[in-house]
Amino acid sequence: MAVVYGWVPNGVARMAGNHSEMDRVANRLYRIAFTLATGHRLTGNYLSKLSVKNVPGKKGVRDRMVIAGDIAAMSIEYGHTVRINSAGKNEANFKWVPGQYILTGAINAIPGYRYNSFGDLG
Secondary structure, X not given: OOOOOOOHHHHHHHHHHOOHHHHHHHHHHHHHHHHHHHOOOOOHHHHHXXXXXXXXXXXXXXXXXXXXXXXXXXXXXXXXXXXXXXXXXXXXXXXXXXXXXXHHHHHHHOOOOOEOOOOOEO
16 A cells, blocks of 8 residues: 655655756746747837746745736736727727737747636646
């Protein structure tokens, strides 16, 4: 009969979190996202706030996050509406601006990873 000790999952997660491969993949994701963002207009502020962070998790587990820290990052990623005032009229029209999917595209560019619109990595 096999015995699984309670500390094993956290110990393995800590070992993986401290491995240099985690940094390598996070930095690769950052570089791809940076490259994708440069292809769009007016991305200077977005690019200046794109970064990789070490994130402490529970029980000493360490993870990495690629963060788009721009205040408009969600609107840039997934799209947004803009208000267009009609000339000489008292009414407003709205126009949908499609998202750029910069981080989504970066994740999908790494072999073995897929990100869908439901937020699931598969």
